[in-house]
Amino acid sequence: MATKWPENRRVIGTNVPRLDGPEKSTGKAKYSYDINRPGMVYGVIVRCPHAHAKIKSIDTSAAEKMPGFRALHLIAREGTELYYAGEDVLAVAADTEEHALDVARAVKVEYEVLPFQVKESDALENDRKTLAPLGPRRERDNLRPPQTQESDEFADGMKNAEVTVTGTYGMPVISHQCLEAHGLVAEWGADGGLTVWASTQAVVGTADALARHFNTVHKMDMAGKVKCITHYMGGGFGSKFGPDVQGIACAELALKAKAPVKLMLDRASEITTAGNRPSAYGKVTIGGKKDGTITAFEADTWGTPGTGAARTVGPLPYVYLFQHKVKHTVIRLNLGNQRAMRAPGHPQSCFFTDCALDDFAAKIGMDPMQVRLRNIPPDDVNAKNTDPLSYPAMRGTLYKKQIEIAAQLSGWANKWHPPGKGGDGPIKHGIGMALHTWGGFAAGPNDVTVTISSDGTVLVQTSTQDLGTAQRTVNAIVVAEILGLEPKDITVQIGENPFGRSGGSGGSTTCPSQAPASLLAAVKARDEMFAVIAKKLNAKVEDLSITKGKVVDKASGNEYEWKKACALLGTSRPRGVGTWSGAEAAKQANAGLSKGGVGGVQVAEVLVDTETGVVRCKQIVAVQDCGLIINKLACESQVAGGVIMGLNYALFEELIADRATGRIVNPDMEFYKLGGINDMPKIIVHMIDMPERGVIGIGEPPTISTHAAIGNAIFNALGVRVPETPFTPDRVLAALAKGAK
C-alpha cells in the first residue's frame, strides 16, 4: 500500500520555531562567506568598465609583482568582446583581501570601446546591433523577432466589446540583492579532490558543474571528487543555481595558488553581474461589456533580459482565460544577463493583467472586486473527473473563496470607493486587489536518508539547501511525526552533495520534493526498526506501532519508551532512504503526497500624499493556499516575506543604467532602495489549509501580486494610473500632473 500522510497529525502543521534559529540569530552559523580555512587567500575579479568593448591588451606584469600576489586566472583574452559594464576579465588572488584589491587595481587592460545600448526605448527607436551574434544567422540585433499568440475567438471578443480601455504599464530591471553575495571558498585536497563552500541554491548542481569544468578544460577525472557544502546561505531568490564565472575562477585560483581561496563578490559586482529581474513594459487593451464581462485582452509587451535572449514576461493574460492576442519583443541590451527571480515572469504578467482590469472596471463604473468575481476562470469540468485535486479542477471555487476572505479581512466593502474619491485633504486613501497563481510541484529526484541508532538518536541526511525557508525543520517535523518524537529530537544534516540527489531550490519545488522523501525514509527506517525489535519483544511486526514517545505492541498492550525500544537495536542501525520527484508525484497511487498549482489574492491599502507624492502602504492582506502545511509558523513568515519583497518592487526598487556611460549608477544599497521596518505596513496572512492535496511549495507565489495590488490601491486613491513601478514620489506627481490636464 502506498504511504500516505498520517491522518491525525501531531507535529505537522503546527508552529515549530526553526531548529537552527539560535545559531543563525547569534552569528554562530557559518555561511560560505564566513568560512576561514587555514592558509586561505583572497580572490578578486577584474571587470570591464565599458558597456561594450574588445580587449586590446592585458598587462599583469605589475600586478604580479605586488605584495602578497598569489595567482592569476584569465577569464577573457586579448581580442575577447565584452558586452556589458562589469563583465569578467580575469581573477587574481593575494594573501589578504586588501592586497587582492591592490593587485586587481594594478592590472592594466586596454580596450577598444564599441557602441552600446542600455535603454529599451533607444533600441526600439534605433537598433544599433550591439550584442553578441546569435542563432544560425549570427545576428547582432538588439531587437529579437516578436513572439505572437492569438486565441481562436479573439477577434469576436473585441467585436463584442461594448467598452475598451487601453493603458501602458511597466516595471524596470531590478536586482535580487541577496544579502550574502554570490561566491565561495574553494580548497583542493591532497587527494586531488575539490571542496567548495558555496553560496548556492543548487548544492548538487554546483558540484557537478565544477566537476564538468575540470574534466573538460583540464582533462582531469573529477567524478565523485567535488564536494559542495552549503550549510547556510544568505538568500538566492533565483540567482544562485551554479558555480557561475566566479565559482570556476575561484577553483582555478585555488589550484594555481595551492591554497584555499575565498572569492565573494563585492556589492557592486553582485548587483551588476550576478543576475537581475528583466524589465517589462507594455500596452494592454481590455474589451468587455458594461456588466463587467471581459470579452477580449490584447497586450503588446517588451522588455530586456540584458545580454540574454529570454522572454521577460510570463503567461498573458494572467490567471484569467480571456480571449487574447499577445505579442512580446525581447530587447537585448548591454546590461548584465537576467536570471530567474522569485516566480519568473509572473509579477510582470500579474501587473499587466490586474492593473488593466482595474482600469477597465473604472471605465464601466464597477467595483473591481466584482469584475474579478465575474471573470475568474471557472472550475474545469474535465479536470474535476480526471484529477480532482488539480488547480484547474478547483480554481473557480478557490479564487471565489479567496476573494471573499480577502475582502472580509481587509474590510473591502466599507473601504472601497470609486477611484479618485480617496478623501478631501491632500492625503488620499486607496485600496486595491490582485490575483496570482503558481506551481510549486515536486521536481527532480530528492533523496532523504533516516538512520535510527540504539541510543535513540535519529539522523536525517539530504543534500538539499536551505534558502531561508527553514528546510531542516521541514525534514525534522516529518520524521518526528512518524517516529513519535519532537522536531528538536531529530538531527538534520543538509547541504552536502554526498548525501544524495536533490534539485536546485527553484520553482518552489524543495518542500514538495523533500517532505514526501522524508516521510518515505522515516517509514522505511521505522519498519526496519520494528523488524529488528519485534523478535526481541516476542511481538509480531504488524502489531507494532508508534505513538508519542513510545512503541506500542497492540497484541500485548505493552508500551516501550522510545529510548528503551531503540536500546534493543544493539548494533543494528535501521536506515531508510526515501526518494521523491515530480514523476513519483504524478503516479495515481501516490496522489495526496505532493501537488502543485495554487492561487492567491492580495489586498493593499495605501495613503498617498498628493503634495509630496509619497506613498505609504498601511496594510496588506494575503490569502494563500498551499496544500498540506508542514510548518505553519515558517509558512506564514514565508508569505509575509513574499509580500514585503512585492512591496519593495512596488515602492522602491529600480536598477538604473546610465545612457551616457552604459554603467549602472546605483549598484549599492543607498541608491538602490529597499524598505526598512519603518516602511512596512501591517501584514495579515491567511493560509487556506488543504491537506488532502499534499505538500505544495510556497516560496514564490506570495510575492507575485503585491505590486499590482499596491498599484491598484494608488489608482483607487488618485483616480489616475501611475503606470510604472517603483511608485516613487516623482512618478506619482507626474501622473497627477498628467491626470490634471
Add this chain to the structure above:
Amino acid sequence: MDHSSKRGDRPGVSRRDFLRGTGAAATAVASLVKVPGVEAQEAKSGADVVAIGPGPVKLSLEVNGTTMTTNVEPRVTLLDALRNYLDVTGCKKVCDRGTCGACTVMVDGKPIYSCTMLALEAEGKKIRTAESLIDGGKLDPVPAAFVACDAQQCGFCTPGFVVAMRAVLDANPKATPAEVEKGLAGNICRCGTYEQMRHAIEDLCKAGGK
C-alpha cells in the same frame, strides 16, 4: 583619537610614503595620527613624524570580553579585522559602506556599523558582537524572541538586527515598540522578516526587554 599616543614607539614609514602608498582609506588613518604642528598634507621631515602603516601593525581588540590580537594594515576596517583576521563572523559584510546594518556590533555599548570604523579606532574599547548573545545553550531574550516569532529567514541580516535591538533595549529597557523600531531603521532585511520582527518586538517590550 586616544590610541594614537600609544603608537609612538612603533616602527613606521614616513607620512609621505604612507600617503603615496595607499589611497583614500589611508588618508583617513593619517588623520587619526595626531602630531602637533604637522599638517596632514605636508611633513617637513621624517624625524618628528609618528606614522603607522602601510604595512601591518599590531592590533589588540577586546571582543566579547576576550582580548584578541593580530596584525593588520591600518586601512583595515573593524568589520574586516573581526571577520578576516579574528574569525568573528557574526557581523556580516553586505554593502561595506554603512547602509545595510548587517555588520552592526556594539562598541562601548553603542551600535555601530563596523564597516565604517577602522579596526585601530576600536582599540581600547569594548566590542560586543551577536556571538555574545548565546552562552552555552542559553539564548539572550532578543535572539530568543527572533527564534520564537520566526523573525529570520536566510538569517544573513539577523545578527545585525539582533545587536541593534539589544543595544536599544540595553539603553532603555522600557522602550516602546515604536522606539525599538526606530532603533532598527538602519538595518535592511531582503527576505522580508519585518512583520515577524514586529511580533518579536511586541513580546520583548511586554517583557521589558528581558
